[in-house]
Amino acid sequence: MTRRCQWIVVLLLLLLLIAAAAPAAEPEATAEEKPASRQWDGQQVSLDEGPLLTQSFLEDLSVYKPIYFLFGVDPGLEQSKFQLSFKYRLFNPEGWMAAKAAWLSGFHLGYTQRSIWDLKSTSKPFDDTSYMPELFYLLPKIELNNARISAFGIQGGFQHESNGKGGEDSRSTNYLYIMPIMGIHLAGNYHLKIAPKIYTYIDNDDETNEDLNDYRGYVDLEVAIADPEGVALKSHLWCADEGSSVQLDLTYPMTRLFKKNLNFYLHAQYFSGYGETLLHYDRRQDVFRLGFSIVR
Template sequence: MKKPLRSVSMYYPLKSIRLIAVFFVIFALGAISLHLTSARADTSNIFIVPPQENAVAGQPTRFTLFVQNPGTTDIISKDYDSVMVTVGIDDQKRVVKAIGMEIAPDGTVTVPAGGFAKLTYEFELPQDMTGTVSLTLEDLKSSPVLFAAVPPVEPQDREEEHASQGQLVIGEKQNEFQPFLKNLSAYEPVYFLFGVDPGLEKSKFQVSFKYKLFNAPFDSRGLNSLLDGFHLAYTQTSYWDLESTSKPFNDSSYKPELFYLVPKIDLDLPWVKTFGVQGGFQHESNGKSGEDSRSTNYIYIKPIMQISLFENAYLTVAPKLWVYVMNEDENNPDLADFRGYFDLQLQAGRPMGLCLDTHTRWADAGPSIQADLSYPLTSFFNNGLNLYLHLQYFNGYAERLKEYSSKEEIFRVGFSLSR
């Protein structure tokens, strides 16, 4: 396999400059509208409505928040995706995480000016919490409420209770056999993109998810919370030649992963919205044999910081550093020369608006950049279509494992489920 010259020109063709210009013009237009419907979430008033029926110890329990916006501009915030609550009886207290049940896929909540939003949350009530239980929000200002909790129902009584309910909606009964489904969520962007330049032969799709291995009843303030950060993840990226008659897959990357996430490290800086650190082990291979086989492994660390720009705009900075472990020396011994050891992710935009996400890698062969621009289509279809319009530009090396030493420039357009 022949390597390119180490001294790589930074000249880009006129076509590339035009594509990059399109990205930044569209993004700039979205940035101009950031102030039209935005306000800070801390100007709202919050009221808790406790469970309306007796809660059952050891089982999921739901409560409602009414978020009132007395201001003159809409509040668009990601603060309500999940909340930490304290539940207690007398001197016995536990801090648990409550998950929003009807929050938008990207975690945003909109509270209209002069109006309110009704939000439903669910948490698992500790097994030993029975009687009159108090509920208080940890990070949001509100008054505590009380509700009644009863012991778990015995199996025989539960069967009689279900028999008296009559026919259930499809999905409700199946969900009883999926108690861990709430631990499954999107990870890397999920999309289907058609190749535009040079053509359909460069089409691409990606699926990705992560799974939280440990969950409640661990106390978030206790030693058991250390287990809370372990996740499994899987990402598959396939490169599809839609130009050919037989529509073959030119290459695919299969990436199982085990990582640990520390989701919150308080820096006590007013302009830092979130800060955490992720680190783990990832395998990547293309599933082929013989001369086409490619595989490697990474151990990486990735600090993640989200910075508030102006009110409802955010900038995420996530540098990722890795080392190669047990790299396949027969078919891709010099992969590091083209993929490097460092990736800088910069993501800027609005939760329900334009978002530009860039990844830049530096290697001996030269730099590589991928830019993804997305916009939610919900507003165009009366809140009936939950997809993003997605544009992607790549210029550099090692997007695909099979031809990692070849430099490519590709422009794609399509749709994404998550970004």
């Protein structure tokens, strides 16, 4: 450590000691002058809830698509996979703009990242990653006045997808889509979800993946049977000129087995078909994975 760095460290330590020993100053502003959420009562608090936090708009940030980490079982660890996904509401429903035009609160920014991770190789490289930002509009509730319909809404938007690579391995495309989503009560706590996502390609990269539509098609049909507090089976079906692809996800909450000590789902996934990654979109794959998810 250089002499300058040593003096900086000593100075910081002195400032911390002075701050710790100094008496707490009386607040200068009243409750009417400052918002209650910004005030501090002079008591030391935890780092994850105190005045050092700058997460001012978390109420507009929420989960989006499933979030999971899965180990490759067959053919092996080289086909491990994980996915992260979040969405952000652009207009606060309590703001004056949404108060005058309530439909504005349906606009969202979304981001999903899905990676195939080769955990078998020594350097643990990522085989391919799909980066998927999007802008979409969500109409979460359309009343159908049917006792069997537990939920119904529509989502539509524009999504970009690329693998972030250059040269011959570069892949990218764009989608314009619409997706009606319906929930149907079956029996007990079980519900059926049907969500056909219909999309078209816009400004697809015709140099590296010009025939992507022949392998991914134009419809992603999602069908799921789920108990919100128990087991859930979800399927995705893509029909394309080169053949059909299917993904099955079976999840079960570990809270059922370990009370509330383990807050995640046991997750099994099977994929068979084309287009799971952009890099190998025209290569047929059959993969079984097992792991966990926190959003399903």
